[in-house]
Amino acid sequence: MRADRLVKLVLLLRHHKMLSATALAAELEVSPRTVLRDVEALSTAGVPVYAERGRNGGFALLPGFQTELTGLNHDEALALLIAGSRRGAQVFGLGSALASAMLKVADALPESYRHTAAGKARRLLIDPDTDLLERRTTAEEIPDALVTEIRRAVFNGHKLRINYTAKNQKPQWRTIDPIGLVTVKDQGYLLATKDGADRTYRLSRIKAAEELDCPANRPEHVDLGKAWQDRGTRFRTGGEQTTVTLRLDPAKRSQLLDTALTVTTEDDRLTATFQDAWHAEWALWQLGTSAEALSPQWLRTKLRDRAAAIVTRYG
Structure with a gap:
């Protein structure tokens, strides 16, 4: 750990030219006294660190101390x-x-x-924390220690024991063979097999993980992109799919396409297929008055009851 900290200290001085002991301590997450000891260790090792005294003083490196990465345009x-x-x-x-x-x-x-x-x-901003409506777009918060344990098992090719909370189920321990990690729209997934069957686990639903000291039963090489695509295809075509007939404001068609598996048009009506009943109800509710579900009747009833509950609350 100290060797990494010393390297980072040198790089900070290269990047900022001069920093006080307090500023370095904040960057390195150590005390100013530790910074002073690290500077002394660098000097003893021959790194040209010097101290500039005064109100605006601090530590700096002699000019010219760097290693360049060449060959880049x-x-x-x-x-x-x-x-x-x-x-x-x-x-x-x-x-x-x-x-x-x-x-x-x-x-x-x-x-x-x-x-x-x-x-x-500095003129390019990638994935800000909020969109233009100030809605948070931050990634799922998963403890680093937990992800590190999962990542270690993936890289070492070891079996992994996880405490996982599946949707609408209680947490349960299971032993799996991890294959790889995938991130989509700031959501992390663990691709694995359990008893030879493909499984996909949401990282945010894993409450605990333990790398086991035994080899995972998995192929030596994997095309993670293809594995993810295959699982996506099975997800879209599996389960108890729900077909909905609806009328929709044309301006909201793209929003429907983001949630439905398929959408077809006939006259002034659309037919949309969803993964299951829950997704169908959720998608139509999100569309609000821009959409009207014509069938099935149970969906119309659920949407009506939802709306009635809102009216009762605020009426």
């Missing part, structure tokens, strides 16, 4: 810098590691690219 340098803003790493518990890695990348860029690429990167 401007677009490649820019791509590396903006990659650090992607939130998939946060879903997999790698947020701090990514931040540290991007600091190293920025420090290693050739001098001619570092400032121009950083300036351009």
Whole structure:
């Protein structure tokens, strides 16, 4: 841990030119006294760190102390810098590691690219925390320790014991063979097999995990993209699908397409297929008065009862 901290300290000084002991302590999440000991250790090791005294003083490196990453063009340098803003790493518990890695990348860029690429990167915002209506778009919050345990089992090829809460069920322990991790729209999933059958687990529903000291029963090589696509196909075509006939404001058609499995048009009516009854009811409720479910009757009844409950509450 200390070796990583010393490297980060050097990179911080390279990036900021000069920082006080207090600022370094905040960045490194240690005490100022620890920073002073680390600076002394770097000096003893031959790293040219010096102290500038005074109100605006701090620690700095002698000019010219760096290792460059050569062979990059401007677009490649820019791509590396903006990659650090992607939130998939946060879903997999790698947020701090990514931040540290991007600091190293920025420090290693050739001098001619570092400032121009950083300036351009500031004009690109990837996946902000809210949309224009101030609705939160942050990734699911999953404890780093939990994701680390899952990730370790995936990478080591070991069986994994998880405490999982399936929808409308109580938490249950199960032993699985992990295959890979996937993130979609800031939601993390664990692809695995259980007793030879494909399983997909939502990371946010895993309450505890334990890597087991025995090899997972899984193929040596995997095409994770194809595995995800195959599971998506089975999800869309499996289960007790529900078909709904409805009228819809044309302006809301794209919203319906985002939730339905299929949509067909006949005259002024649409026929939409949903994964199950719950998804059908949820999708039609989200459309509000822009849609009218014509059939099945049970869906009309459920939507009417929902609306009546709202009227009763606010009437």
